[in-house]
Amino acid sequence: MTDQPEPLRLDFHLLDRQIVDVDGRMVGNVDDVELDVDRGGTPRVVALLVGQAVLGRRIGGLVGRWLEASARRLSPDPDPAPIRIPYDLVMSVGSEIELRVKASALGEPPLETWLRKHFVDRIPGADHAGE
Amino acid sequence: MRASELLGRTVYAPDGTAIGVISDLLCAAGEDGLPRVRSAIVAPRHHTRLLGYDRPGIQGPWLIEKLAGWLQRGVREIPWPEVRLDP
Numbered sequence: 001m002t003d004q005p006e007p008l009r010l011d012f013h014l015l016d017r018q019i020v021d022v023d024g025r026m027v028g029n030v031d032d033v034e035l036d037v038d039r040g041g042t043p044r045v046v047a048l049l050v051g052q053a054v055l056g057r058r059i060g061g062l063v064g065r066w067l068e069a070s071a072r073r074l075s076p077d078p079d080p081a082p083i084r085i086p087y088d089l090v091m092s093v094g095s096e097i098e099l100r101v102k103a104s105a106l107g108e109p110p111l112e113t114w115l116r117k118h119f120v121d122r123i124p125g126a127d128h129a130g131e
Numbered sequence: 132m133r134a135s136e137l138l139g140r141t142v143y144a145p146d147g148t149a150i151g152v153i154s155d156l157l158c159a160a161g162e163d164g165l166p167r168v169r170s171a172i173v174a175p176r177h178h179t180r181l182l183g184y185d186r187p188g189i190q191g192p193w194l195i196e197k198l199a200g201w202l203q204r205g206v207r208e209i210p211w212p213e214v215r216l217d218p
Contacts, residue, residue, distance in 0.1 A: 001164045008166045010134050010156040033134035035168075042211060043132065044167040045158060058135040087165055 003092035010045070018096045019050065019085070021103040028083065030097065031055040048090070048097070051082030083107055140216055142173050142209065147218040151175040154206065171214050175205040 005013055010033060019027040028050040035043040052074075056067030071080055083106050091098045120126055134156070142150045154174040158166035190196065 002160070004160070004166065007157040007159055007169065009172075010158060010166075010168070011138055012155055015134065035132045035134060035137070037132060038167075042167050043137070043156075044161060044165045046165060049133070054133075058133070 002087070002090045003094075004090075005093060008045075008093065013093055014045075014048065014097070017093075019048065019099065020096055021099050021106075022091070022101055023103075025103050027085075027099065027103045027106065031082070032058050034084065045087050047087055048085040049082040050085065051080065053080050054082040137171075142171065143215045143218045145215065149218075150209075151205070153214075157208065168211050170208050170210045173207055173209050173214075174203065 008014070014030050014033055017030050019030060021027055030048045031051055031054040032049040033045055034047040034049055036046045037043050052071035053068045056064040056069075056071060058064070059067065074080075085099065085106060089099050089101050091100045137156060138153055140153050142153060144150050151173040153171045155172040156168045157170045157172065159169045161167040191199075
C-alpha cells in the first residue's frame with residue numbers, strides 16, 4: 001500500500017514532482033499520469049509517466065511541440081515511449097515520490113541513450129571502462 | 132487516458148452552460164490501493180495551479196494567502212459522478 005496524502009490531489013501532489021528510487025537516486029519528474037477508467041466511469045491512477053515527449057504533449061503549443069520534436073530527435077525510436085512506472089511501485093508520495101525499486105529496473109531515458117551512443121561510446125577506452 | 136486530458140477540460144451544468152475548468156482531481160485509495168478520482172476541483176476561469184492554499188487547514192503569510200484566495204475565488208469541488216464534460 002502506498003503512503004500518500006488523503007485526499008491525493010493529482011495535479012498538486014503528483015504532476016511535476018520529483019521521483020527517487022529506493023536508494024534515493026533521481027529518476028525524473030512526473031510528466032503525466034496514466035489513468036484507467038473502470039466500468040462505473042471512474043478514472044483511477046495506474047502509472048506515472050516520465051519523458052520529454054510526454055511533457056511536450058502535456059504543455060502543448062510551440063514549446064510543447066519543440067520538446068516533443070527534440071525528444072524524437074534524441075531517441076532511436078521515431079515515437080519514443082515514456083518511462084512508465086506502475087503506481088504499485090510507488091512507496092510514498094510526499095515532497096518527493098519514493099519508489100520501491102531501483103532506477104535501473106525502469107529503463108534508460110532517451111537522452112542518456114543518445115549521449116552514450118554519440119559521445120560516451122566514442123571515447124577511446126570506453127569499451128573497457130569497467131576494468 | 133492521461134491526466135492532462137482531463138485537467139483544463141471545461142465542465143458543464145445540466146443545462147449545458149459552462150461552469151468552469153478542471154483545476155485538480157481529488158483521489159481516494161480504492162480497495163486495490165490505487166487512487167480513484169472522487170471529485171474535481173473546478174475553477175471558473177482558465178486552468179491554473181491553486182498554490183495549495185485551497186486545502187483545508189493550510190495557512191501562510193497573510194499577503195500570499197489573500198492573493199491565493201483572490202486567484203481561486205469561485206473554485207468549487209464537484210463529485211466525479213456529477214462532472215459533465217460535454218454540453
